[in-house]
Amino acid sequence: MKSPIDAEDILASRAGEDGEFRERLLAEPRETIEKEFGVTLAEDHEIHVHEETYSTTHVVLPPRSKLGEAEREEAKGGAASLEFLRKTLYDPAPPVRPPARERAPAGRHAATSEALATAGRESIRRGLAFLESTIDENGAWHCIRFNIADPDIPRHFERPPFVSALCVLALESCGEARARAMCAATRAYLVDTIEYPGLWRYYRHLPQDLDSTALCSLVIGTHPWIFLGRNVPEILANRDEDGRFLTWVLAEDEPDVVSTFRIEADPVVNANIIAYLGDRPETRDARQWLETLITKGNLEGSSKWYPDTVTIYYATARAMVRAQPALDQLRPILADRILGLHDEKEGFGNILQTAQAVSALYNIGSLESIDAGRQAEQLMNSQRDDGSWPELLAFGDQSLKWGTVGQIGHGSEAVTSAFCIEALEHLVEILEA
Numbered sequence: 028m029k030s031p032i033d034a035e036d037i038l039a040s041r042a043g044e045d046g047e048f049r050e051r052l053l054a055e056p057r058e059t060i061e062k063e064f065g066v067t068l069a070e071d072h073e074i075h076v077h078e079e080t081y082s083t084t085h086v087v088l089p090p091r092s093k094l095g096e097a098e099r100e101e102a103k104g105g106a107a108s109l110e111f112l113r114k115t116l117y118d119p120a121p122p123v124r125p126p127a128r129e130r131a132p133a134g135r136h137a138a139t140s141e142a143l144a145t146a147g148r149e150s151i152r153r154g155l156a157f158l159e160s161t162i163d164e165n166g167a168w169h170c171i172r173f174n175i176a177d178p179d180i181p182r183h184f185e186r187p188p189f190v191s192a193l194c195v196l197a198l199e200s201c202g203e204a205r206a207r208a209m210c211a212a213t214r215a216y217l218v219d220t221i222e223y224p225g226l227w228r229y230y231r232h233l234p235q236d237l238d239s240t241a242l243c244s245l246v247i248g249t250h251p252w253i254f255l256g257r258n259v260p261e262i263l264a265n266r267d268e269d270g271r272f273l274t275w276v277l278a279e280d281e282p283d284v285v286s287t288f289r290i291e292a293d294p295v296v297n298a299n300i301i302a303y304l305g306d307r308p309e310t311r312d313a314r315q316w317l318e319t320l321i322t323k324g325n326l327e328g329s330s331k332w333y334p335d336t337v338t339i340y341y342a343t344a345r346a347m348v349r350a351q352p353a354l355d356q357l358r359p360i361l362a363d364r365i366l367g368l369h370d371e372k373e374g375f376g377n378i379l380q381t382a383q384a385v386s387a388l389y390n391i392g393s394l395e396s397i398d399a400g401r402q403a404e405q406l407m408n409s410q411r412d413d414g415s416w417p418e419l420l421a422f423g424d425q426s427l428k429w430g431t432v433g434q435i436g437h438g439s440e441a442v443t444s445a446f447c448i449e450a451l452e453h454l455v456e457i458l459e460a
Contacts, residue, residue: 225258270312
């Protein structure tokens with residue numbers, strides 16, 4: 028999607044100079060906006076353009092909250108209410124399944140690139156069939172919330188919009204009809220969960236957050252609120268004195284339930300916001316901070332929410348592609364950092380880390396630096412017969428460093444599978460070339 032723009036100011040300025048354009052905008056707002064900006068807006072969202080006169084003034088009220096007053100009050104105390112938390116979780120979550128039975132690798136020269144590409148395409152199709160069985164009727168993806176320090180603490184299913192957006196952004200690389208259908212269903216789910224003027228939250232009892240907001244906005248970029256940049260002022264207002272974007276959007280009428288464990292300026296969150304907002308003056312300080320962290324190798328301990336440096340590299344590489352030319356000077360440094368993690372036998376770590384590293388290298392134009400065939404084999408060899416890849420830690424607090432609430436992990440077979448499919452798509456592209 029294109030970065031959000033000051034479309035309303037542009038339209039008002041053009042209408043003030045061009046009477047014919049003004050009449051078209053009033054009579055056919057959707058068609059006129061689509062033609063003016065070269066976009067196709069969501070069909071199920073009405074657009075009205077009003078013209079004030081010297082004798083008529085319009086006052087536009089924001090939409091009513093999706094939650095009733097009682098629900099909003101309940102959510103405010105949700106952090107301390109086990110009963111409320113249960114409403115955000117879906118039980119029971121199954122125990123962790125063992126990984127796939129190890130297959131003997133075919134060997135470096137045992138299969139041609141063409142044969143590996145064909146096998147990769149079949150692996151992708153089996154993965155999509157698995158994913159299709161896990162996404163609910165609303166288009167929501169599920170994740171599992173668990174305690175990484177104590178496996179005896181019950182595991183819970185959860186379906187926050189963040190997880191759906193995270194997985195769909197990975198799956199968008201796939202051109203298969205099944206993938207397109209799942210992405211379309213999930214976009215509808217994200218529209219259902221949007222809060223005015225284009226913000227999202229992870230759980231109902233938590234404040235709105237910019238990580239969820241950035242990823243969801245990237246996915247539903249044709250929604251008029253997002254295309255017109257309605258949420259941009261609130262995002263830009265949520266920066267610290269150094270210009271870094273803060274994770275939580277703390278509204279005046281909501282309790283600050285995150286202060287005891289908050290680390291505000293997270294590199295992945297800032298990368299995701301840069302990917303959404305694009306190369307603009309307001310993201311310059313955040314970009315420079317992220318560039319410095321990566322260039323100087325200061326990523327250790329910089330993120331509360333993401334488990335390793337590969338995840339930070341992956342998010343930064345995605346921002347590099349979507350916000351060009353922002354972050355372009357990081358390309359050689361990022362490639363060097365990622366390739367430095369590579370091991371000929373083990374890849375880049377576990378299969379989720381490997382998938383993210385492969386996609387990051389693709390996004391920065393350095394995927395040909397590794398053996399695509401060997402890497403594709405590693406991904407295919409770790410896939411189960413039902414098309415899934417194993418549940419692994421995808422994000423979450425790894426320690427108690429930031430307060431009393433910690434060591435909560437999130438991941439699922441569906442999440443890992445989405446990233447593995449993304450990586451296989453890129454590797455197959457190389458093998459087919």
